[in-house]
Amino acid sequence: MAWSTSIRSRPVHPIYRSELQQAAYNHGFRKENGEADGWLYFRSDEGVPGEIALASGNEEGGAPWFLAVEHAGVAAKLRDEFPAALVEPVPGQFRGAFAFSDQAEMRQALSRAFHLARALPAFPLSQFEADVASLGDTEVERITRERIGQAYFRNALLDYWNSKCPLTGISERALLRASHIVPWARCRSDEERLDVFNGLLLAAHWDAAFDAGLVSFDDEGKALIKPDLDPAVIYLLAFQQISPLPLSDAHRHQMAWHRKHFGFE
Missing domain, CATH: 3.30.1460 (Yope Regulator; Chain: A,)
Structure with missing residues (x-):
């Protein structure tokens, strides 16, 4: 109607x-x-x-x-x-x-x-900046800063991805990981570190494979795997049973870095 x-x-x-x-x-x-x-x-x-x-x-x-x-x-x-x-x-x-x-x-x-x-990026970043405004640049304070930022990043990914892994449908929070596409240490700014489009909410086994560069995703969200990947890992990840990731253009921009860095293109 x-x-x-x-x-x-x-x-x-x-x-x-x-x-x-x-x-x-x-x-x-x-x-x-x-x-x-x-x-x-x-x-x-x-x-x-x-x-x-x-x-x-x-x-x-x-x-x-x-x-x-x-x-x-x-x-x-x-x-x-x-x-x-x-x-x-x-x-x-x-x-x-x-x-x-x-x-x-x-x-x-x-x-x-x-x-x-x-x-979406503006809100988690503003909260993070307010929380760390009083921190300096000692080693302890840098660790504290990252811990606070990672918590905001995880919460943003839970909100964006509706608290479930878009590949597996797993919604048990203990089994979900906040995966940076471009890792925290390699990001150019706090804005990029806290950007929800620089992350995926993945089940733990997918997160480990993605973080290690064993898998990546093309611009259509389809999973890419290394040709020499252990068959047992392929079985565990169940590639044939997952749907493509629903990626935005902002995700695609970050994912291009991941593919290049880990030798998928």
């Missing part, structure tokens, strides 16, 4: 206002930011960047349920993950708008919007 975001200029029905407010609050957007033309506006109270707007679509309220997002990176990722929900026109300053026939689907997209905004 095709829907439009051109909502009549009317107050939101109290019942649906409450449901939209609860949805926003439960998924990280706890700061109300006004109402206009049938939309309710919210921001995160944690400093996560980007405003979102919610609305219910018909005369009586209820379905379709609309979500609009201001953050360009979040909008781009949601377009990939919820292509059937994309609608026009996009209201005001927002970069993407989506319509859902079911409120649960809207809440799922709302949750993704929050986690993606928390993962």
Whole structure:
């Protein structure tokens, strides 16, 4: 069904206002930011960047349920993950708008919007810089700095990849590793070290193989393996059972370094 975001200029029905407010609050957007033309506006109270707007679509309220997002990176990722929900026109300053026939689907997209905004580069980097601002350049302080940065990087990857390995589907956090594409020590800046697009969230065995340069990925996200790789390792990694990685252009740029460094091209 095709829907439009051109909502009549009317107050939101109290019942649906409450449901939209609860949805926003439960998924990280706890700061109300006004109402206009049938939309309710919210921001995160944690400093996560980007405003979102919610609305219910018909005369009586209820379905379709609309979500609009201001953050360009979040909008781009949601377009990939919820292509059937994309609608026009996009209201005001927002970069993407989506319509859902079911409120649960809207809440799922709302949750993704929050986690993606928390993962994308500006937010983890700003938190990291605030935490390490008082540190100097002694060996102990450099180790502390890296430990703090690695923790922010892992959390960003958990947010971006929805807390599961995109190759295996493993979601047990104890078995997930935050894999840098360009390693921490070789990054040119803290911005690159904390960049979610310089990382993959991989199950431990895939992380070990990737970090050692036994495997890499092409621009389509397909796994590449060294020709002399032990058959037992090939069996363990189960290459024939994995789907290609969903890589962005920013991932591809970093992955080109990995392929070149480990002799895949």
